[in-house]
Amino acid sequence: MLTREQALAEFDFARSAVLPDRLTTAAHGRYLGYAERMLALYRQGAGRTRRDLHRAVNDVFVDEPDCPQRRIDAFCKLLDDASLYERDRRGQAAKLRREVFRLAAPRHPLVHSADRLFENGEARVKLEIAEKLGRPWPDVEAGLFADIIEFHRLERFADFADGRALLSRYNVAQIQAALFDAQVMSVWAAEDFKTILRYAKLARLMHTILRLESGEYLFRFDGAVSAVRETRRYGAALARFLPALIACRGWRMHAVIESRHTGWKLSLDLAATDGLTSHLPPPDEFDSQVEEDFATKWGTEPRDGWTLIREGEILHQGQKVFVPDFVFRHDDGRTVLLEIIGFWTPEYLDAKLATLRTFGARPILLAVAEPIRRGLPAVSNDVLPYKSTLKVKDVLEYLSRSGFPA
Amino acid sequence: MSATGPRLSFVGGTLLLEGFSGRGRPVLGGAAEWIWDDRVHGWRCDALAYPALRTDPLFTAAHVTDAVPAWQRVTWPKPLLRKLRPDQRQAAARWNQTGRGCLVMPTGTGKTEVALNLIAGAAVSTLVVAPVRDLMYQWHRRIAEGLGYDAGIIGDHLFRLSPLSVTTYDSACIHMERLGNRFGMIVFDECHHLPGRVRADAARMCAAPLRLGLTATPERSDGRDIELANLIGPTVYEMAIAEARGSTLADYEVVRIPVHLSNDEQRRYERLSRELRTFIHERRTADPGFDWEKLCAESARSPESRRILKAFYAKQAIEDRAEEKLRVIEDLFRLHAGEPCLIFAGSNAMARDVSLRFLIPCLLSHCGKKERLDVLQGLEARVYPALVANQVLDEGVDMPDVKIAIVIGGKASTRQAKQRLGRVLRKSGNARATLYEIVCVDTNEVERSRTRRASDAYDKVRHRRERPKS
Numbered sequence: 082m083l084t085r086e087q088a089l090a091e092f093d094f095a096r097s098a099v100l101p102d103r104l105t106t107a108a109h110g111r112y113l114g115y116a117e118r119m120l121a122l123y124r125q126g127a128g129r130t131r132r133d134l135h136r137a138v139n140d141v142f143v144d145e146p147d148c149p150q151r152r153i154d155a156f157c158k159l160l161d162d163a164s165l166y167e168r169d170r171r172g173q174a175a176k177l178r179r180e181v182f183r184l185a186a187p188r189h190p191l192v193h194s195a196d197r198l199f200e201n202g203e204a205r206v207k208l209e210i211a212e213k214l215g216r217p218w219p220d221v222e223a224g225l226f227a228d229i230i231e232f233h234r235l236e237r238f239a240d241f242a243d244g245r246a247l248l249s250r251y252n253v254a255q256i257q258a259a260l261f262d263a264q265v266m267s268v269w270a271a272e273d274f275k276t277i278l279r280y281a282k283l284a285r286l287m288h289t290i291l292r293l294e295s296g297e298y299l300f301r302f303d304g305a306v307s308a309v310r311e312t313r314r315y316g317a318a319l320a321r322f323l324p325a326l327i328a329c330r331g332w333r334m335h336a337v338i339e340s341r342h343t344g345w346k347l348s349l350d351l352a353a354t355d356g357l358t359s360h361l362p363p364p365d366e367f368d369s370q371v372e373e374d375f376a377t378k379w380g381t382e383p384r385d386g387w388t389l390i391r392e393g394e395i396l397h398q399g400q401k402v403f404v405p406d407f408v409f410r411h412d413d414g415r416t417v418l419l420e421i422i423g424f425w426t427p428e429y430l431d432a433k434l435a436t437l438r439t440f441g442a443r444p445i446l447l448a449v450a451e452p453i454r455r456g457l458p459a460v461s462n463d464v465l466p467y468k469s470t471l472k473v474k475d476v477l478e479y480l481s482r483s484g485f486p487a
Numbered sequence: 488m489s490a491t492g493p494r495l496s497f498v499g500g501t502l503l504l505e506g507f508s509g510r511g512r513p514v515l516g517g518a519a520e521w522i523w524d525d526r527v528h529g530w531r532c533d534a535l536a537y538p539a540l541r542t543d544p545l546f547t548a549a550h551v552t553d554a555v556p557a558w559q560r561v562t563w564p565k566p567l568l569r570k571l572r573p574d575q576r577q578a579a580a581r582w583n584q585t586g587r588g589c590l591v592m593p594t595g596t597g598k599t600e601v602a603l604n605l606i607a608g609a610a611v612s613t614l615v616v617a618p619v620r621d622l623m624y625q626w627h628r629r630i631a632e633g634l635g636y637d638a639g640i641i642g643d644h645l646f647r648l649s650p651l652s653v654t655t656y657d658s659a660c661i662h663m664e665r666l667g668n669r670f671g672m673i674v675f676d677e678c679h680h681l682p683g684r685v686r687a688d689a690a691r692m693c694a695a696p697l698r699l700g701l702t703a704t705p706e707r708s709d710g711r712d713i714e715l716a717n718l719i720g721p722t723v724y725e726m727a728i729a730e731a732r733g734s735t736l737a738d739y740e741v742v743r744i745p746v747h748l749s750n751d752e753q754r755r756y757e758r759l760s761r762e763l764r765t766f767i768h769e770r771r772t773a774d775p776g777f778d779w780e781k782l783c784a785e786s787a788r789s790p791e792s793r794r795i796l797k798a799f800y801a802k803q804a805i806e807d808r809a810e811e812k813l814r815v816i817e818d819l820f821r822l823h824a825g826e827p828c829l830i831f832a833g834s835n836a837m838a839r840d841v842s843l844r845f846l847i848p849c850l851l852s853h854c855g856k857k858e859r860l861d862v863l864q865g866l867e868a869r870v871y872p873a874l875v876a877n878q879v880l881d882e883g884v885d886m887p888d889v890k891i892a893i894v895i896g897g898k899a900s901t902r903q904a905k906q907r908l909g910r911v912l913r914k915s916g917n918a919r920a921t922l923y924e925i926v927c928v929d930t931n932e933v934e935r936s937r938t939r940r941a942s943d944a945y946d947k948v949r950h951r952r953e954r955p956k957s
């Protein structure tokens with residue numbers, strides 16, 4: 082991630098909108114070449130100091146008319162984030178400093194030219210210290226501050242797939258940087274609820290969940306203090322969450338940004354259709370092969386009036402959420418929730434059962450693999466055992482018996 | 488505890504009151520501003536309101552289960568505290584009357600001593616918040632010396648929580664959502680750093696009933712110092728700097744030494760100045776409103792403007808690192824041979840220049856804890872004759888016995904000047920303290936030096952005439 086120092090955005094005060102810097106093929110075609118050159122610098126940069134590499138990156142842009150310094154600094158940061166620099170782990174530079182300064186202390190002050198009062202000339206003392214340490218003075222001098230971050234040397238570069246990948250990362254990183262000052266984020270989503278909520282939780286955000294008439298969900302993400310006052314303190318968490326959101330499908334997002342300088346409220350809007358690419362892979366459509374096979378076999382058409390919807394409904398209570406794997410919705414309005422338990426570890430099973438107890442008010446059909454069923458404690462849910470695959474026939478039979486009210 | 492009765496807990500830096508209906512705002516805690524949080528079906532307010540809540544008789548009457556305090560009584564192994572002077576005793580007594588408030592005492596009058604005494608007396612889990620890493624480690628050391636306790640450290644990539652812990656404002660701000668109920672007492676060192684849109688969270692999200700603020704300079708240029716009363720407590724004791732001078736602190740004077748650029752530097756400086764002037768003249772002719780901001784904005788679109796910006800910074804660097812400054816430092820070292828000496832540089836590069844020229848330790852932000860300690864204690868023990876630092880020593884770091892300070896470049900901020908002065912004002916014998924200021928003449932640095940001296944810390948200070956220049 083970038084830091085505030087590398088954040089670059091324009092402000093459209095007429096629409097009170099923040100527009101994070103974005104490089105596009107149409108407007109910034111040349112940047113693809115720059116990106117490749119920067120990558121080449123880092124790929125061949127092993128052994129060079131950070132300061133040296135940053136200067137070389139700056140030189141890439143020397144004739145580019147459209148290039149704020151912050152954009153260059155941001156590229157350096159993203160490249161550095163993918164780099165491993167040799168660090169003076171054993172504190173050799175500090176040890177050398179201690180040694181040299183202690184050797185020099187009794188000779189203080191080192192004067193430019195020695196006289197009768199002050200007899201310790203700078204050049205001579207340095208020479209003597211170098212002799213004592215058994216290495217030439219320029220060598221000692223080069224080692225004295227080798228632990229300073231600008232003087233670290235590049236060891237390995239994890240690399241990006243290509244220049245385009247670096248530019249994609251840049252575009253996402255600038256949106257993240259704009260989110261540092263966000264107070265709250267709203268996300269409208271039609272699918273991938275599980276991933277969205279899971280990553281929001283990983284980023285330690287709190288949610289408010291609203292089902293809209295369209296069947297879409299509206300999530301509001303912020304934190305505990307947000308209830309008491311407007312605060313930017315969850316901005317970094319929202320920024321961390323963003324790449325996961327971008328990897329999802331069918332969403333749009335609106336964030337309220339508080340300008341650090343003026344305190345004004347600005348908005349940041351984004352949608353899945355904006356063509357951004359996350360470095361995270363898109364979420365798996367299904368958690369397991371059993372789910373995937375079942376959904377494929379069921380198909381997209383209704384069977385006996387029942388339509389199968391993946392992650393169709395979110396159960397939530399306070400800050401606890403549960404997204405059952407499937408929802409069956411009948412033409413007459415009845416719904417049945419289905420959760421497949423095909424894989425287990427004791428911890429997984431315990432957590433799942435606790436969740437089921439929390440949401441006990443809603444009937445959830447459990448499809449449980451045979452070997453697990455034997456170890457499954459008594460649950461109040463209806464249980465549909467299956468062997469290696471969950472059969473459409475069995476489920477339909479259960480649904481025809483089910484008299485769940487609408 | 489009844490499962491259904493009302494319950495107060497600490498959650499993410501706020502107090503959460505559950506078991507009350509969402510219809511009517513609870514009337515508990517006087518000024519506490521309860522807000523209904525539908526996400527968790529409870530009332531919330533800032534953790535800061537906790538002491539007011541606990542002293543509200545209604546709180547007891549309502550039979551609220553209090554799950555907030557996670558702090559504990561502490562008995563100190565072996566306090567080795569120095570006896571307080573009468574003025575320090577008075578400060579401590581004033582704070583003890585209410586257990587909350589700020590002590591305003593000039594640098595060098597022993598704020599830390601007073602605080603350690605109060606911490607020892609409170610005998611409860613305590614968190615000390617310091618502005619920077621160095622001061623955090625200094626508190627750690629002082630606690631080890633005074634209370635015989637190895638305090639926990641939160642910050643500087645460490646998270647070691649103990650009933651007595653030290654941290655920085657930045658770390659406190661980040662971690663208070665998890666720490667806010669772990670301490671019964673919180674100490675804000677240099678508490679003028681606390682007010683602010685984000686930083687105040689370090690106090691707002693903390694439930695500690697005992698709150699102590701320490702500062703030499705409570706006033707802020709943005710006037711936000713009023714918030715301190717709310718976040719910590721009112722000023723309960725104030726010692727004026729004029730009172731402190733002469734009695735507790737050594738007398739001091741300020742000597743300004745002008746230096747000139749070398750011929751070579753002068754040539755480069757003038758070439759860069761010409762380049763800048765020509766550019767700005769041309770631009771102003773075309774656009775009379777052309778200014779620095781426009782130049783910066785333009786640099787995004789024009790390599791020419793970027794070059795001009797670079798020229799400007801190069802010009803500053805020439806001032807900052809003028810060779811003559813090194814020669815003047817040599818003169819001062821000769822003049823004060825045998826006296827420990829502290830040098831403040833305006834940039835890391837200049838600090839390294841000085842360090843390399845004289846082979847004296849330099850204290851920069853990258854130095855590890857061990858090295859810092861070695862350097863600071865080494866100066867005190869006269870193992871090292873002098874040390875050079877940039878802003879890491881700007882505030883509050885104890886510098887016993889240093890009577891000579893040299894400032895080479897630096898910003899014009901009033902507080903910085905006061906703090907830097909404070910460093911050489913430590914009490915020790917009757918030796919006079921001297922602050923030398925080395926500035927380039929015919930450059931902007933002179934202007935900054937004038938602004939610096941306008942601060943009241945420089946009032947009534949004898950200014951020696953400038954050294955005549957051949």
